[in-house]
Amino acid sequence: MSTGTVDSGKRTPAALVLEDGRVFRGAAYGAQGTSFGEAVFCTGMTGYQETLTDPSYHRQIVVQTAPQIGNTGWNDEDDESERIWVSGYVVRDPARTPSNWRSVRTLDDELVEQGIVGISEVDTRMLTRHLREQGAMRAGVFSGDALRADDSMLEEVRASPQMKGADLAGQVTTAKPYVVKAEGETRFRVAALDLGIKSNTPRMMSRRGIEVHVLPLSSTIDELLEIAPDGVFLSNGPGDPATADHATELTKAVLQREIPLFGICFGNQILGRALGLSTYKMRYGHRGINIPVIDVATKRVAITSQNHGFALEGEPGQRFESPFGAAQISHYCPNDDTVEGVRCSDVPAFSVQYHPEAAAGPHDAAPLFDEFTSLMEKAK
Template sequence: MKYNKRQKAIILLSDGTIFHGKAIGNSGTAFGEVCFNTGMTGYQEIFTDPSYYGQLMVATNAHIGNYGTQKDEVESDSIKISGLICKNFSYNYSRDAADASLEEFLKENNLFAISDVDTRALVSYLREHGAMNAVISTEIDNLEGLKRQLAEVPKMDGLELASQVSTKEPYYYGDENATYKVAALDVGIKTNILRNLAKRDAYIKVFPYNATFEEMSAFNPDGYFLSNGPGDPEPLKTAQTLAKEILDRNLPLFGICLGHQIIALTHGISTYKMHHGHRGINHPVKNLLTGKGEITSQNHGFAINKEETENHPDIDITHVHLNDHTVAGIRIKNKNCFSVQYHPEASPGPHDSSYLFDQFIENIKNK
């Protein structure tokens, strides 16, 4: 198909609302839940974060692509978003450390993207009406056909996606002669989490999303980790069973994002789909144990029930989100377990939350 940077495109929301833009590169069509990230930088990390699997990403920053891409700035082996929506797309870049343009990166990963969108209007609409399914397409004369296809796209609520992004086979990360061994459940793990554990003298074995306790314990780990990931946590019954078995043995356990939700579900605390989620790198969190604030990176569309958590006899709330007072962290009383609803490995603070990895290692030392 003819390459055309200025081909007209549309965003069709599931409620019938339409926004207009222009295709970046070739014509195409992509479906997914449309959501937005408010980060000023980090677009390459966002696009490759498995937690964004199946989502159409709206970049609120006015300029995307101006610093190019760099092969080491990825969180997985491929792009995980289903499509990109932005205002101004930079075909050229000016960073010396970059090795390719964002345009080349998107083409290499076969990602359909559109620009010249009134992203302020779109984000305002999503803030008011909530995240919803949508389609981006250059088929501007096929609205009825697009509507029919969009109606068939499953909603994120109740959708299990961890199996789509998890490793198929176990693998190792770090120095095999490291002091500590960590068994990590991959329900959408980010590479930088593994880097943070490895630089704290840990050797990690990463297991598929449906691994059992018997399989993971055969590694003889000193601690267990439940990763971030996409989709609804409720359908992940095997992971919940795994967490319960780890907790029953009072082994060191640390969970991030989806892993945090799995730990909550294990204790009978329900989760819910948020109106439009938390996605950005400037989210304020308060550590209730120290009284200190943290600037955090967040990426989640689900959260745990605060009232149920407050009333649970075995759980302490350790962190709260200061914008909406949702639960941002918990610890299990009389158990070697804690979890957070944000990404300490992303370090937008830049080091506000890195202590959580140190805390996990200390829990392993003192088990």
Template sequence: MIHSTPAVLVLEDGSRFEGHAYGAHGTTVGEVVFATGMSGYQETLTDPSYAGQIVLQTAPHIGVTGVNDEDNESSRIWVAGYIVRDPSRRVSNWRATGSLDDALEAHGIIGISGIDTRAVTRRIRDAGALRGGIFSGDDAARSHDEQLQTVIESPRMAGQNLSARVSIPSASLIPTTQRKLGNLAVIDLGIKQSTIDNLTARGFDVHLLPETVTIDDVLAIQPIAVFYSNGPGDPAASDRHVELLRAVLDLGLPFFGVCFGNQLFARALGLETYKLPFGHRGINQPVLDKQSDRVEITAHNHGFAVSAPLDGPFDSPHGYGRVEVSHIGLNDQVVEGLRALDRPAFSVQFHPEAASGPHDANTLFDRFRDLVVATLRQAQEQSQNGAF
């Protein structure tokens, strides 16, 4: 059902866009971001990395395939709000179990439709990240000054630690679907289901751990490696997770980090992170893999990035040996991956599970498995040599 109920989007610079309610009615605030994917809106909505953000879809027509019970990346919709230009008036897909509008309403997600999404996108690209608010139903009739004040009083994304909002409350085990390689400690900072599926398909028994874990909790499962997931928030506000990762690196355990995990890996190495003007979000971002010399089209969802030299190895400021930038974003030369040369550890800024999106970079999960196998073999050889 497409509402005729009035709604308005107000940005913190005073910009105002009038449209119609889409989903639940009321008021919501958050950082307004745009996602450039032409498909995969269900995966976007259920990605915990979007917590605290109002997502604008740049594709003009949204909702035609409805929603289903198979494509969710988590147990709920996480976006703070939703902006589309033209919602589909009917659902047309054999897998659909409901409409997108009904799903938004059921999850209490306040949205707006019928506005010029190109104009909003250009405003964000020109001004940088902006907080915004969607006001629908009775709240749409509030004065502009009152609506703008609500937006201005909302928290900025910089400085927020949101992992506690999206992480699981207690540990759980997801067994491998293949021959078991060993236990993998996965720190849930906002993980997607497709990531878990890719890890269990590589022989790992995935021990999904809440973001509150300590190094003792990690070691209690006797892991052969550690994985940091994607997630929302500012990496500079997650010092506890950085210290945990430094303990992992000190022990020499193999490590793989994705998205937020990449930023935390950088900070553990002693590098700085910074907020991008408007971030990378979508499933069409070109990235150069320097190790294979391949250009891969990748899925992104990040508003922060790593500051590091792009050419050649450099020394880790925190004493973890040599490090190099392994991947570079070709749109703006942003660091998209890091590789430790003297430790069994690497990370990427994008989402190699690509749900939904291109699968060019899916082999990174194989690269991680190969790294773990090589580290285990090396440890076994050293143990055998030490026995004589």
């Protein structure tokens, strides 16, 4: 919760308190007060506005490893949703004055406006090394009048909810359906299940002649079928996929009807669980825009944008039988052999753990949307 704003003429003390008792001190950045979440680090050197507004970061305190943040200010075009979703923000050197022709206000002003409690002047290099070694963990940002004895702050952090077992997709999904029309001629109609969808995803499909119907997570199979979709899309989103029973059951119903299906990020985990795979919480996850992925079939390497702290169990190239026929682990990360994709052989469905709609980020994976359109064309 935030209790005020930063006085730009005065340095206000702040502290980041980690669940294991480690305390990092700095200065208030953005709103002042208290905020709790899971401390994670993001290695992207650009795209902080997209990171902050990505619903997948709901209830996380994001540590930016890039030392200077805020240089390009804040604009009204790059938001990935209608609000900032991070619960806290940790940076080293915030820009004093932004310099970009698209900037309309400072990052600091936007954090204050939306009540996001942050901290600056933190040794983010040391903090990142600590999180890599000890793993992502619960944390709290305290600033201004909210600062008190370390033991008291630590007690609050340890009383906050954990990310494992957190059912969060329902907190970020759209309240009611909406439609993003196709650019030019409408070639296909897609039902997109909103688990925390980013704005650029429907845009990427729209450019390919797809009319996108974005549906709330609570949607039933009958409501989905009313749209008469040529395909179904499972979006990214926050939380533990093991809690997403409704989304998993809905995916099974889609697979039974052999409707072409494409999932990304959280959607990859949902498809995997529908196929009988299990998921687990990673030590510190993948969050950045320079993460390599290898396609098992082609051996091609793509540099990808990623944001996930959970992953599917499995081995690179592993073939397995599912309730819907044969399937395979189709992609993996060479850094740690993490599962990065699943492909079905007997039903038209595939998914990837990374973001082909990346903004900002590499566009190596953008052709996956073309593959989805080809899958729908073949089904027609």
